[in-house]
Amino acid sequence: MPGTxxxxxxxxxRELFTDFTKxxxxxxxxxxxxxxxxxAGTTILMEGSNSPQLFTVLEGMGTRYKTxxxxxxxxxxxxxxxxxxxxxxxxMGEMKHxxxxxxxxxxxxxxxxxxxxxxxxxxxxxxxxxxxAAVEEHFLGETIASLGQRDATQRIAWALIRIFERLDAVxxxxxxxVPLHFRQQDLADALGLSLVHTNKTLQAxxxxxxxxxxxGTLNLKKPQELAELAMVDLxxxxxxxxx
Amino acid sequence: MPGTxxxxxxxxxRELFTDFTKxxxxxxxxxxxxxxxxxAGTTILMEGSNSPQLFTVLEGMGTRYKTxxxxxxxxxxxxxxxxxxxxxxxxMGEMKHxxxxxxxxxxxxxxxxxxxxxxxxxxxxxxxxxxxAAVEEHFLGETIASLGQRDATQRIAWALIRIFERLDAVxxxxxxxVPLHFRQQDLADALGLSLVHTNKTLQAxxxxxxxxxxxGTLNLKKPQELAELAMVDLxxxxxxxxx
DNA sequence: CGGGGTATTGATTAACATCAAGGATCGTGG
DNA sequence: CCACGATCCTTGATGTTAATCAATACCCCG
Numbered sequence: 001m002p003g004t005x006x007x008x009x010x011x012x013x014r015e016l017f018t019d020f021t022k023x024x025x026x027x028x029x030x031x032x033x034x035x036x037x038x039x040a041g042t043t044i045l046m047e048g049s050n051s052p053q054l055f056t057v058l059e060g061m062g063t064r065y066k067t068x069x070x071x072x073x074x075x076x077x078x079x080x081x082x083x084x085x086x087x088x089x090x091x092m093g094e095m096k097h098x099x100x101x102x103x104x105x106x107x108x109x110x111x112x113x114x115x116x117x118x119x120x121x122x123x124x125x126x127x128x129x130x131x132x133a134a135v136e137e138h139f140l141g142e143t144i145a146s147l148g149q150r151d152a153t154q155r156i157a158w159a160l161i162r163i164f165e166r167l168d169a170v171x172x173x174x175x176x177x178v179p180l181h182f183r184q185q186d187l188a189d190a191l192g193l194s195l196v197h198t199n200k201t202l203q204a205x206x207x208x209x210x211x212x213x214x215x216g217t218l219n220l221k222k223p224q225e226l227a228e229l230a231m232v233d234l235x236x237x238x239x240x241x242x243x
Numbered sequence: 244m245p246g247t248x249x250x251x252x253x254x255x256x257r258e259l260f261t262d263f264t265k266x267x268x269x270x271x272x273x274x275x276x277x278x279x280x281x282x283a284g285t286t287i288l289m290e291g292s293n294s295p296q297l298f299t300v301l302e303g304m305g306t307r308y309k310t311x312x313x314x315x316x317x318x319x320x321x322x323x324x325x326x327x328x329x330x331x332x333x334x335m336g337e338m339k340h341x342x343x344x345x346x347x348x349x350x351x352x353x354x355x356x357x358x359x360x361x362x363x364x365x366x367x368x369x370x371x372x373x374x375x376a377a378v379e380e381h382f383l384g385e386t387i388a389s390l391g392q393r394d395a396t397q398r399i400a401w402a403l404i405r406i407f408e409r410l411d412a413v414x415x416x417x418x419x420x421v422p423l424h425f426r427q428q429d430l431a432d433a434l435g436l437s438l439v440h441t442n443k444t445l446q447a448x449x450x451x452x453x454x455x456x457x458x459g460t461l462n463l464k465k466p467q468e469l470a471e472l473a474m475v476d477l478x479x480x481x482x483x484x485x486x
Numbered sequence: 487c488g489g490g491g492t493a494t495t496g497a498t499t500a501a502c503a504t505c506a507a508g509g510a511t512c513g514t515g516g
Numbered sequence: 517c518c519a520c521g522a523t524c525c526t527t528g529a530t531g532t533t534a535a536t537c538a539a540t541a542c543c544c545c546g
Contacts, residue, residue, distance in 0.1 A: 076388070091377045096384060130369070196495090197533085
């Protein structure tokens with residue numbers, strides 16, 4: 001079984017992503033070397049490693065994270081379908097963070113060595129690659145602003161909104177609900193909060209009737225109020241390229 | 244006066260930066276449309292704007308920052324010679340943060356519209372552009388880890404070390420000293436600390452004999468101990484491309 | 487039934503923000 | 517030449533947020 005060919009890729013057809021030309025489609029089918037299915041808990045890319053493979057997430061969720069010398073873990077970002085993994089290793093030579101699968105995941109696999117081929121023969125796809133890097137940079141900048149300037153309640157509200165938006169954009173929402181199988185510890189590690197405080201803050205948001213999060217489902221009951229609390233604008237998802 | 248032509252660009256010759264081929268050099272001389280000198284305090288790029296110009300910093304320092312709805316400012320990163328400004332606007336259409344000149348600055352100017360030309364005709368330069376984006380992404384990830392997991396003392400130690408390393412890499416150090424005309428408020432806004440606490444923490448580091456920072460000069464008196472305190476490895480600067 | 491992982495809760499403590507002044511330096515206009 | 521603001525740095529006192537510590541509860545699974 002050849003798995004999802006690019007042609008029938010369900011992700012690609014989402015409105016969120018820019019269209020492929022016929023030529024691009026063919027090229028991507030060539031660029032793609034296979035599909036990978038990994039169990040929850042698997043480390044997909046490891047900090048310091050020089051993986052020969054790059055990935056696009058087709059299904060499932062994960063975390064990008066760094067581990068500090070004292071053993072503390074910082075989750076840099078959550079990983080959702082449509083995300084491209086391994087660009088750093090592909091370009092700079094080694095990963096600067098690790099990526100773990102939180103749920104079972106399906107990944108589209110590319111050869112690192114073919115990256116140069118992308119730049120040489122398909123400039124529009126190379127441009128998209130840079131686009132993806134720029135989008136990630138933007139998101140990390142927003143994260144920095146959250147960690148630096150928002151208090152615990154605002155941080156959590158902000159994070160849940162952004163998570164919802166990202167999942168919603170790839171068609172994983174049902175009303176105000178999205179599946180979310182991360183632990184509270186993951187969120188805490190992403191926001192620089194302790195587990196205990198994260199828990200209490202989530203309780204508070206729940207008590208306010210703004211959210212529910214249990215059994216792997218996040219429910220933003222009052223997105224508007226939550227956004228106000230978090231001091232964020234609900235963003236209309238911007239079209240972006242998919243690798 | 245045509246200003247610094249790429250050919251004699253003093254930055255380019257630094258060991259830090261990867262070499263230009265003769266063809267690349269010619270191309271860059273074409274890509275470059277001029278030079279810009281701005282006063283301290285000038286806003287070079289504004290959040291939400293769609294600047295027709297992109298820049299490489301030749302001289303001077305600045306800050307990338309976001310302003311939140313409540314008026315708080317988060318400095319995302321400091322800007323030093325060799326940095327490329329405006330990639331987000333160039334690729335995604337608009338800047339997601341602002342950039343101010345802290346000192347007088349000299350900038351190399353490019354036309355945003357020519358970016359596509361880079362990808363189409365000079366894939367190796369396009370690759371470098373992506374490299375630059377990946378490096379920035381890496382640094383922002385490290386910043387997130389600092390804000391999330393380090394306490395005030397460690398954060399400041401970390402920041403001063405990274406600042407020193409970056410300036411050192413572009414040849415601006417004299418022994419353990421580098422020029423640094425930022426205010427304590429800038430550092431505080433970069434690290435998510437209050438001005439008062441930043442000040443007191445700097446005092447403490449000074450009292451320990453680890454640093455000095457006055458009259459626009461930062462002096463890392465004991466880099467080794469400072470690095471230990473910050474829980475960072477002193478990094479040998481990795482070669483990287485210059486735009 | 488026991489054990490590992492996760493969520494929850496209350497009590498205590500430490501880190502940092504906030505508030506409030508004061509001092510140093512510098513440029514400007516009277 | 518001096519007074520005035522303006523800007524930045526410094527310091528002490530007080531308040532609040534969130535970390536840490538320590539249990540307990542829950543659930544699924546073997």
